[in-house]
Structure formats: structure tokens, C-alpha cells
Amino acid sequence: MQDQFGRTIEYLRLSVTDRCNLRCLYCMPDEGIESIGHQRILSYEEMTRVAAAAVRLGVRKIRVTGGEPLVRRGLVDFIRALAELPGSPEIALTTNGLLLAEYADPLKEAGLARVNVSLDTLSEERFSRLTRRGGLQQVLDGLDAAMQAGLTPIKINMVPIQGVNDDEIGDFARLTLQRHCDIRFVEFMPVRSDLGYSAEQRVNEADILEALQQVAPLLPVRHNHLDGPARMYRYAGGKGQVGVITAVSRHFCGDCNRLRLTADGRLRPCLMSDDEINLLKVLRDGNPGDEELEKILLNAARSKPSGHQLGSGAAPLRHRTMKDIGG
Numbered sequence: 538m539q540d541q542f543g544r545t546i547e548y549l550r551l552s553v554t555d556r557c558n559l560r561c562l563y564c565m566p567d568e569g570i571e572s573i574g575h576q577r578i579l580s581y582e583e584m585t586r587v588a589a590a591a592v593r594l595g596v597r598k599i600r601v602t603g604g605e606p607l608v609r610r611g612l613v614d615f616i617r618a619l620a621e622l623p624g625s626p627e628i629a630l631t632t633n634g635l636l637l638a639e640y641a642d643p644l645k646e647a648g649l650a651r652v653n654v655s656l657d658t659l660s661e662e663r664f665s666r667l668t669r670r671g672g673l674q675q676v677l678d679g680l681d682a683a684m685q686a687g688l689t690p691i692k693i694n695m696v697p698i699q700g701v702n703d704d705e706i707g708d709f710a711r712l713t714l715q716r717h718c719d720i721r722f723v724e725f726m727p728v729r730s731d732l733g734y735s736a737e738q739r740v741n742e743a744d745i746l747e748a749l750q751q752v753a754p755l756l757p758v759r760h761n762h763l764d765g766p767a768r769m770y771r772y773a774g775g776k777g778q779v780g781v782i783t784a785v786s787r788h789f790c791g792d793c794n795r796l797r798l799t800a801d802g803r804l805r806p807c808l809m810s811d812d813e814i815n816l817l818k819v820l821r822d823g824n825p826g827d828e829e830l831e832k833i834l835l836n837a838a839r840s841k842p843s844g845h846q847l848g849s850g851a852a853p854l855r856h857r858t859m860k861d862i863g864g
């Protein structure tokens with residue numbers, strides 16, 4: 538699948554639910570979230586059909602995300618169905634890790650290759666405040682379980698926010714000295730301003746790198762295809778790596794190889810654009826054949842914009858938060 542700017546689209550991100558067992562301050566309001574009704578969420582069968590079409594068109598990697606994907610019942614069997622698709626795409630999962638201790642082994646057995654765990658603080662008290670729920674120890678147990686199950690390399694994604702957790706960049710980085718895991722610092726993206734977090738609270742790449750250099754000198758690492766958009770480094774003698782995902786200050790749209798499917802069946806050619814294709818309607822009302830489904834995916838790929846405009850102060854997403862899209 539090629540877009541009109543010559544990019545090859547080979548990565549599908551599937552959000553399986555908008556529900557989450559945490560209420561992270563910058564991602565989700567605490568109260569009054571209207572979850573999408575079950576009827577308006579794609580069934581696993583529908584998602585598998587879309588994924589199969591995408592794989593026939595050249596998608597090689599599928600990431601399952603949410604909301605929190607592990608709160609949707611039947612996820613392990615869904616992962617198995619994806620892993621068994623002809624073409625054997627690589628299946629990865631993004632999770633907050635709360636339920637990982639329970640599911641790491643069955644997920645591995647079902648064919649999951651790797652997990653990314655989102656974790657923004659190593660302090661129990663801060664975790665409770667930031668997630669409005671708590672459960673840091675459960676996440677740490679989940680990380681251990683994922684490691685033992687062989688869901689590696691494990692990547693921890695941390696979003697530093699000024700005045701909230703930016704003082705922990707060094708603590709996270711130090712984990713890579715002892716543990717075989719990679720820590721990726723993700724620049725905060727302006728999504729919906731009604732959540733009370735503004736672009737000014739973003740910690741930019743330069744400041745993240747400065748904090749990382751304070752731990753020890755950073756050694757650059759040659760880019761590996763598993764790194765995705767992250768620029769990776771390591772410390773001498775360290776077991777894991779650290780990296781920065783500069784989604785805003787130095788965007789990587791020129792290398793974007795993704796399509797996204799939301800839990801309510803909207804195909805999004807770009808994370809940061811509200812242009813969507815209503816695939817749920819097509820699937821439910823149109824009874825499309827495989828060829829038609831492929832044509833819709835090809836058109837979505839062709840309609841990818843050349844890049845987002847966030848760095849130039851463009852308005853953030855109006856209709857969606859990350860929990861709708863899955864990051």
C-alpha cells in the first residue's frame with residue numbers, strides 16, 4: 538500500500554475499546570465519559586476481516602491498543618486470530634500493564650510478539666494521583682511477567698509533563714542500566730485542551746536529552762526497524778536503551794507507515810487529523826466484498842496527509858482523545 542507521497546503503509550494500529558481501567562489526568566476525564574455502546578464497537582470478527590484485508594495489501598505489523606485493550610473480553614483469542622492470519626503479521630500490544638501479570642503467558646502462547654507498557658511515574662503516590670486509580674505494583678508485576686513470558690524487547694513509554702513528572706526522567710533512564718527494557722520518552726501531544734493540559738507543559742526533546750545526559754553520557758544507537766519513530770541511545774554498560782519520540786517538535790511524518798482503526802470502526806489516515814472513514818457503516822450496511830474492503834483501505838492510505846501541523850501551533854484534535862484512537 539502506497540500513499541501519494543511515496544510512503545509504504547505496512548503498519549496497522551487497532552484500537553479494540555475506548556474503555557480504560559485508569560483515568561490518566563492528561564488522557565481521560567474522570568467522570569461523565571460516555572463509553573461507546575457495544576453495538577457501535579466493531580466486533581472482533583469485523584476487526585479481523587479488516588486486518589486480513591490490510592495484511593493482503595502488505596501490512597506486516599499490527600499493534601492492538603485502546604482504551605485499555607486488556608479490559609475487553611476475549612482479547613487473547615483475538616490476538617490468536619490476528620497472529621494466525623495468512624501472511625503471519627507481527628502482533629504487538631500497547632497496555633497500561635495493570636492486567637499484564639494475568640495475561641502475559643496466555644498472550645505469548647496466542648502469538649503476541651511484544652508489549653509496550655505505558656508508565657509515567659515510579660512513585661506509588663504519584664501514580665495514584667496521575668492515573669486517578671492506582672496500582673503501580675500491579676504494573677511492575679506485569680512488566681516482570683511480560684519479561685518472563687518472553688514478550689521482548691519490552692518498551693516502556695513515558696510522557697513527561699512539566700511540573701507533574703518531568704523530574705523522573707533520570708530515574709526511568711537508570712532502569713536501563715539494570716534491566717533489559719527500553720524506555721522511550723514521548724513528547725506530550727496537544728489533544729483536547731478541555732483535559733486541562735496545555736502544549737506549554739510539553740517537555741521537548743532538548744530538555745529530555747539534557748536530563749538523560751545528567752545520568753551518564755549518552756551513546757547513540759544505530760536505528761533498528763523495531764525502534765519505530767524513536768531516536769535511541771544507550772549508556773555504557775547498560776542493558777536497555779533510552780529514546781525520545783519527538784511527535785511534535787521534530788515530527789516524523791515523512792516516515793509514517795501507519796493506518797489506524799478506532800474501536801468504533803473509523804479508519805484514520807493520520808493520528809492528528811480528524812478526517813475519518815466510517816468503516817463500521819460500510820461493514821454493517823454495505824456488506825462489502827473483500828475487494829471493496831481493500832479498495833477502501835487503499836483509498837485511506839492514499840488520503841494520508843503529508844504531515845501534521847502541530848509544531849506550527851495548529852489547533853489540537855477537537856473530537857477525539859488518545860483513548861479513542863489508541864495513540
Ligand code: SAM
Nearest residue numbers: 564603604605631632633655725726859860864
Ligand atoms: N491503555 C493503553 C496504554 O496505556 O498504553 C493504550 C492506550 S493509551 C491512550 C496509549 C498511549 O497514549 C499511552 O502511552 C499514553 O501515555 C499516550 N497518550 C495519551 N494522551 C497523550 C498525549 N496527549 N500525548 C502523548 N501521549 C499520550
